[in-house]
Amino acid sequence: xxxxxxxxxxxxxxxxxxxxxxxxxxxxxxxxxxxxxxxxxxxxxxxxxxxxxxxxxxxxxxxxxxxxxxxxxxxxxxxxxxxxxxxxxxxxxxxxxxxxxxxxxxxxxxxxxxxxxxxxxxxxxxxxxxxxxxxxxxxxxxxxxxxxxxxxxxxxxxxxxxxxxxxxxxxxxxxxxxxxxxxxxxxxxxxxxxxxxxxxxxxxxxxxxxxxxxxxxxxxxxxxxxxxxxxxxxxxxxxxxxxxxxxxxxxxxxxxxxxxxxxxxxx
Amino acid sequence: xxxxxxxxxxxxxxxxxxxxxxxxxxxxxxxxxxxxxxxxxxxxxxxxxxxxxxxxxxxxxxxxxxxxxxxxxxxxxxxxxxxxxxxxxxxxxxxxxxxxxxxxxxxxxxxxxxxxxxxxxxxxxxxxxxxxxxxxxxxxxxxxxxxxxxxxxxxxxxxxxxxxxxxxxxxxxxxxxxxxxxxxxxxxxxxxxxxxxxxxxxxxxxxxxxxxxxxxxxxxxxxxxxxxxxxxxxxxx
Numbered sequence: 001x002x003x004x005x006x007x008x009x010x011x012x013x014x015x016x017x018x019x020x021x022x023x024x025x026x027x028x029x030x031x032x033x034x035x036x037x038x039x040x041x042x043x044x045x046x047x048x049x050x051x052x053x054x055x056x057x058x059x060x061x062x063x064x065x066x067x068x069x070x071x072x073x074x075x076x077x078x079x080x081x082x083x084x085x086x087x088x089x090x091x092x093x094x095x096x097x098x099x100x101x102x103x104x105x106x107x108x109x110x111x112x113x114x115x116x117x118x119x120x121x122x123x124x125x126x127x128x129x130x131x132x133x134x135x136x137x138x139x140x141x142x143x144x145x146x147x148x149x150x151x152x153x154x155x156x157x158x159x160x161x162x163x164x165x166x167x168x169x170x171x172x173x174x175x176x177x178x179x180x181x182x183x184x185x186x187x188x189x190x191x192x193x194x195x196x197x198x199x200x201x202x203x204x205x206x207x208x209x210x211x212x213x214x215x216x217x218x219x220x221x222x223x224x225x226x227x228x229x230x231x232x233x234x235x236x237x238x239x240x241x242x243x244x245x246x247x248x249x250x251x252x253x254x255x256x257x258x259x260x261x262x263x264x265x266x267x
Numbered sequence: 268x269x270x271x272x273x274x275x276x277x278x279x280x281x282x283x284x285x286x287x288x289x290x291x292x293x294x295x296x297x298x299x300x301x302x303x304x305x306x307x308x309x310x311x312x313x314x315x316x317x318x319x320x321x322x323x324x325x326x327x328x329x330x331x332x333x334x335x336x337x338x339x340x341x342x343x344x345x346x347x348x349x350x351x352x353x354x355x356x357x358x359x360x361x362x363x364x365x366x367x368x369x370x371x372x373x374x375x376x377x378x379x380x381x382x383x384x385x386x387x388x389x390x391x392x393x394x395x396x397x398x399x400x401x402x403x404x405x406x407x408x409x410x411x412x413x414x415x416x417x418x419x420x421x422x423x424x425x426x427x428x429x430x431x432x433x434x435x436x437x438x439x440x441x442x443x444x445x446x447x448x449x450x451x452x453x454x455x456x457x458x459x460x461x462x463x464x465x466x467x468x469x470x471x472x473x474x475x476x477x478x479x480x481x482x483x484x485x486x487x488x489x490x491x492x493x494x495x496x497x498x499x500x501x502x503x504x
Contacts, residue, residue, distance in 0.1 A: 132316060132436050154431065155439025156332045156477075157310040164504035171504075177313035239396060239410060240434035245316050266311050 002068020006061045013057030020050055028203045031225040031250065035206035037108035044104055048097060112207070117220035121186040124179065127160050128211040129194030131240030133231060134159040135179045137260060139172030144190075146170075152194070174264050179231060180249040181223060182256040188220040199235040202248050210235055223250045294487035297460040298495040300344040300453045300473055306333040306501035307477070312437045319392040320370035320435070331375045331439070332477045333501065340457025341499055343376040344475045345427075345443040347450035348461065349482060351469035354446050358383035362419065365430075365440070367395050367411070372430065372440030376476065378452050380445055381425055388417040399430045399442060408433075427474060441476050473497040 019025060030039060079085065125136040125144055138144050145167045152161040162170040181187050191200065193211035200219070201208040209219045233244035251259060311327040314320045334342040363379035365372065368390040379385055389395050389411040398408040404422045411418065422428070422444040432438035443450070451459035461471070464487050472482040478499040485493055 129436065130433050153332075154436040155330065155429070156307070157312070157330045157437070159436065165502070178315060238433075240394075243316070243393070243434050247315055267308075 003065055006065035006068065009064060010058055010061040013054055013061070017050060017054050020046060029225070030206060031204045031223050031227070031229070032206050033222040033224060034108070034111045035204075037111055038206040041105045041108040045101055048101065052097065112219065112221070117188040117218075118186050121188040121220055122182070123188045123190060124181070125160075125190040125192060126179070126200065126211075127192050127194055128198035128200070128233065128244075129159070130196065130238050131233075131244040132159075132177065133179070133198075133200075133233075133244070133246040135176050135246075136160055137174040137176070137263075139174055139264065141169060141172055143169050145173055147192075149194075171267075172264070174260060174267055176263050178247050178249055180251055180256060180259050180263075182253045183223055183226050183250050185253070186220055186222045188218055191217045191219070196237050197235045198233045198237050198244070200231060201234040202229055202231050204229045205248070208234060223248075226250045226252060292490065293463045293465050294490055295460060295462045295492040296464060296469070296471055296485055296487070296495055297458070297492060298346075298497070300341045300346065300457045300459065300475075300497045300499070301339040302333075302335065302341045302478075302499045302501040303339065304501040305503045306335060307503055309333065314370055314435075314437070317370055317393055317435060323369035328369070328371055330437070333475075334375070336455040336457055338457075340453070340455065341475065341478075342453050342455065342457065343441075344453040344457070344459075344473050344497070344499075345376060345378050345445075345450060346453065346459040346461065346471065346473045346497070347378070347443070347445050348447060348464075349470045349472040351467055352447045352449050352464070355380065355448055359448065362386040364388065364417075365442075367391055367397075367432075367438070370395075370432075370435045370438055372438060374440075374452070376441045376443060376452055378443040378445060378450050379422075380448060382421050382423055385420045385422070385442070386417045387411070387420065389413060389415065394434060395432050395438070396434055397430065398433055399428045401426055401428045404428065404444070427476075429476070443474065471495055473499075475499055 027039060030036060123138065127134045127136070136144065145162055148161045148163050150161065151163050152158060157175070160175060162173060164170050189200070191209065191211050193213040196213060198211040199208060200211065205221055205223065207219055207221055209217065211217070227250055229248045229250070231246045231248050233241060237244065309329040309331065311329050313327065314324070331343070336342055358380045362384035363377055363386065365377050365385060365387045367388065370391060387397055392413045394410060394412045396408060396410045400406065401422070403424050403426050407420070409418065422442070424444070425446045426444050428442040428444065430440040430442060449461045449464065451461060453459055466488045468484065468486045470482050471485050472480055474480050478501070481497050481499070483495055485495055487493060
């Protein structure tokens with residue numbers, strides 16, 4: 001009975017590793033310049049934790065096989081050093097694993113977070129609010145007009161709180177519900193939350209960044225493939241969270257210019 | 268020939284007076300609501316996050332904070348008697364209906380009476396939440412998934428109440444809760460008629476969601492019809 005259990009244990013462990021090892025789950029297409037670093041990191045993490053998982057399960061199966069069917073009264077043998085040695089070994093092994101992931105992963109992280117965007121990066125502001133994303137382009141003057149939260153009037157399409165009557169700079173700002181960007185150009189997304197925490201997640205961009213009310217955060221990225229991708233909120237933000245989404249539309253520079261002109265005429 | 272024309276005219280006058288006599292008693296205030304200046308440009312609404320609604324509009328819906336008609340007519344203005352008319356003893360038994368269709372409120376401005384049943388329906392294939400923002404009435408915020416039956420509410424104080432849907436931030440409407448049954452909401456041509464007013468001195472008011480309130484004094488004697496026009500100043504921003 002003990003031996004059968006050991007075999008089942010080993011088989012379950014191997015079967016759960018199979019889809020990972022054979023890459024049955026295909027990653028969504030990567031459309032960013034930094035995405036490969038994140039993918040490599042994910043696959044390193046998967047390999048490291050996969051080996052640890054398999055090793056632990058197979059060792060357990062071995063012990064179950066080896067020491068099952070023992071006769072009553074037979075003497076138990078301990079590894080030398082007692083529990084202290086075991087705890088110290090586990091501490092070193094797990095510590096090394098966690099530290100190694102951090103050290104190896106810092107490059108992927110630093111590329112996105114500790115490197116400043118280029119000077120010519122296109123700045124776009126995003127406003128997240130219950131339960132939609134809106135985006136703002138600075139218009140021909142290249143400047144974002146200041147925001148006045150008291151002026152927010154969604155029924156009037158004033159999602160950001162622009163003071164069109166008094167700020168001349170605000171009149172050319174282009175506000176949209178879609179995030180259109182030119183391909184192969186760095187984008188700096190300035191993130192502003194109107195009410196509670198939200199998150200900007202585009203799996204193809206390999207970007208997931210929270211919006212935090214009161215903190216003006218930003219991320220920068222460069223998209224390398226044209227197409228339409230979904231932006232979803234991944235922070236539970238209330239009743240309509242499930243429906244909080246928008247679209248990222250990666251266009252050629254020419255199509256982007258056309259799109260921006262058309263949106264500007266609608267303001 | 269002249270005799271015949273005179274006869275016809277006389278007959279017409281007789282018929283007309285008989286119709287007036289047979290009609291409801293009291294005077295009438297009628298008129299038109301217009302704007303002067305340049306109203307704010309209405310923006311197209313991007314509903315792409317709600318595909319089931321977006322496909323119901325062949326051309327994108329626009330915002331409706333200022334809706335105009337031909338010859339500077341101003342729509343969605345609530346014209347009502349704010350003083351001088353007695354409060355109605357009971358609200359009308361018919362419910363006032365407010366519909367959500369294509370992620371739009373229909374009508375954009377719903378006038379109803381104090382304590383009249385307000386019936387709210389969701390004709391969309393998506394969930395809405397109806398969140399009116401009153402200042403003197405009780406506030407509520409109700410979710411209405413697709414396929415659920417209409418629900419009813421009432422307001423017990425007169426008030427102009429903006430209405431929004433948090434799930435679809437572009438959805439915006441208004442409830443005008445009024446004290447009596449003498450009201451009209453202007454449509455395409457901007458005209459209104461308030462009939463059946465007993466003789467007396469009235470304050471007639473016009474309310475627009477972006478341009479605010481205006482009032483005029485009118486005295487009605489007998490069954491006369493008085494013309495009252497309202498002109499709102501429109502600004503581009």
